[in-house]
Amino acid sequence: MTTPRNGTSSPSRSSPANPRDLSAGQYRLGDPVVLCLSVGFIVLFVGLSLYDIDGVAGAIGAGFAWTAKALGSYFQILLLLTFFIALGLVATPAASARIGNTRTPELSTFKWVSIIMCTLLAGGGVFFAAGEPIYHFVVTPPAFSAGTEIEAGTNSAVAPALAQSFMHWGFLAWAVLGSLTAVVLSHAHYDKGQPLQPRTLLYPVLGERVMKGPLGGVVDALCVIAVVAGTVGPIGFLATQVSFGLHELFGVANNYLTQLLILIGLGAVYVTSAVTGIDKGIQILSRFNIFLALAIAVVIFVFGPTLFMVNAFTQGFGEYLTSFFAMSTMTAQSAPDWWMQWWTAFFFAWFIGYGPLMAIFVARISKGRTIRQMVLTVAVLAPVATAIWFTLLGGSGIFFQLTGVIDLTEALSNFQFDVATLTVAQALPGGTGMAAAILVLTTIFVATTGDSMSYAIAVVGAGHDDPSPLVRAFWGIAMALMAAILLYMGSGQISALQQFIVITAIPVSLVLLPSLWTGPQAALAMARIQGITSLKSSVPGEA
Template structure:
């Protein structure tokens, strides 16, 4: 069956009626109204709200967990199959289109936007938490060398090939063809066009696709904003005796919100600027950790953990043994990344025009995951190596996620300087992620009909910051409830992205024929 876009849509397809005027107001009010209702419910009865979210979370992971595991594996496999066939030479965004960014800038703005949501915070926390309490699949004793290898291998699964592949490889192929070649909106609803035709562009299908995708990514972005306030306030108190109060936490959130709002208003140039700050800070800290940390241990443990990850790849990806552990770790991550996927794919599509399918897939499904694994090894592996040599030197600061990054920094030479630099890194991680997502949500609401209005970018940037600030007044529970909600929204989103498994292949074949790829 042919994709309905090919015969029925002109290259310069006019905007659907409901998008004339720039903004899809029903989607704007549904998604914005959700966060208002969530805040009201949290303020009235946070315990009840958390209970409802926990119940729905459990239902989502029980009913869809296995499906998500298969979906993640299938997306990775299909993306590699397309990229390394002749279809990989297909150019996305139009024949003769020249990339608007240098390769370095392109890699930087994609890596920072996609990794920044949790890479700085979890690079120390997850490996060290698995080191203390090893994943059940490996059956090793905690706080041993074997536990260190298992901890990094499990972290590689959660932040590696599968996580990155679902965030834009196949979805970007579908969106870039339908938007740049066929004139459809650059919005989540467009992913369903090959299946439903015009019905996907308006009415309930469009509302569900766009609203759930926007709510999911906004919830997943607000979570790191809120936790940043808790983390920085904790470190400032632990190292420099600054009072760890709600005022300190709120000031941190207001500062980060002001900066990523300014970057968002500046558009892609502003986002590119903060991404460069972020990436150079990461590179500097990575070099310092490798040179002044347990260098020999880091070198050997990376290759051992990577080899273990590859050997056990399919088994760990499909692990179904310990349901409680699976829900807390793997399925939480899969729900988080799946919820992010449509909006992230819009961002990738926006900055990747003129790239080939092979370039996009190799970056997202291979290069970016390996870079992420190296980063987790340098940060989390440094903590593990130090802990093996001097037990308590790192985890003695506490086993909470926000304490583990501090433990690594405080165990290094120039500990207060390194602690401060890691604080800046966490700060700019949220700046790049928050700014990129606010910009992309604004694009999704308008369908990328030109540059989104500044007021719309400000609404989402400031709105996410204020929600995060209000939620932390209730403690970590309010932020956790919202971040867990992304797993619930992943249920409809995982259905929205399913057709890309076959639509991306058919679209790639269509473009190959149009471009004369032999």
């Protein structure tokens, strides 16, 4: 496809990404290898959990601990390189190339940013936004505990606590979710007609053999399994958090029946959203959630500890920038194993596990945007917005902890982040009303993850960006059903599944790795096609 600089496009070459080029059976059901392996994982995990619940949890826990300790540094380096190479790409003329060879974005800027924020920040960011900064406030992070005058629980610990939270949910995390990989997929899909599948990320390295046959199916299935493990966790934990919140606020019974009803309601929302698609359900849900988040943010900022939050954000973000490398390169040799395992290594592996399917989603919604707009929005703008959100909730929580309004030391020592979120919410202006609003916000954030990942998994199976609504619904229902079964066994199995994403990050990271060099090459190829530069890339198959 060739696009003149005026933005008009010549007719596209025939592409397997077009649903009409696929057999009716594949269009309906998707790749049988991906379907069988992914569904097989769900059945196997649930079956083994029913047979030996302690054995499954123990085996995953051992694999989780080994992966975090042995490969934590590798994950850190991968994220660092992804971020800085993406920033370097932004500074080049090639970053002016447009996704999909069109100057007209499919989504307005507000809708586009809303979907990115809701999908990538998701329930995890909201779930940890209140509790994580307070945890680092009462337990000084290793990067700040040695050779400093920082005393946990005092004013000197405020900036380091926020800085550590910003690092976990900041530039590195967002960049691996949709910068270089999204560029590779955008070029492959819109310019070369290749499918929106994780295997496409390996095409520049392995060629046609990964696109056809079982190898590509295995690659796609591994990435789907990682996302299923990472998404079922927030879905299950949301049910426990909302059930706990309803009990504390309104006296509703906090039991499995309440959790099951919450799961049914949540599943109905995000399955409906996924079935109606990006142009309807997904963007409507995301836009509503952004408006709700903005309303909550304004109330907290105006009626909360405003001056404290302004100072805390300024100092915390400054500390984040000045201590960036100290925090992002902290290893198990200079920090306790348990700390790296449950914080930095866990979060980084979690983001890696989501990487390929998030990149598919970002590439799909960014048509008409420049590479520069896409990378800066995902890897810079979104992390700054996340830091502000963490300051509003977590910074307020630190203020209340510091002044004695609340005491979450014991709850956070036991990693009870649902308790932390509700406690902070009740201490905010509006009390019960604010707590209820934050529960709704968290629910919709998780729903936006459920709908976008149901859609993305269906895209992977189908190989094009218009998968069957029935397949989208199937994956949404499957994840909700899996969460319901695991919650019935006990929340420990939800935790075990969430730990499993750290293990799946090993193969998934190998899928992301080539984008460190194929991302810039793909951008250069897009720029050459669009007449922005005459330089040639070395991507296989390019002239």
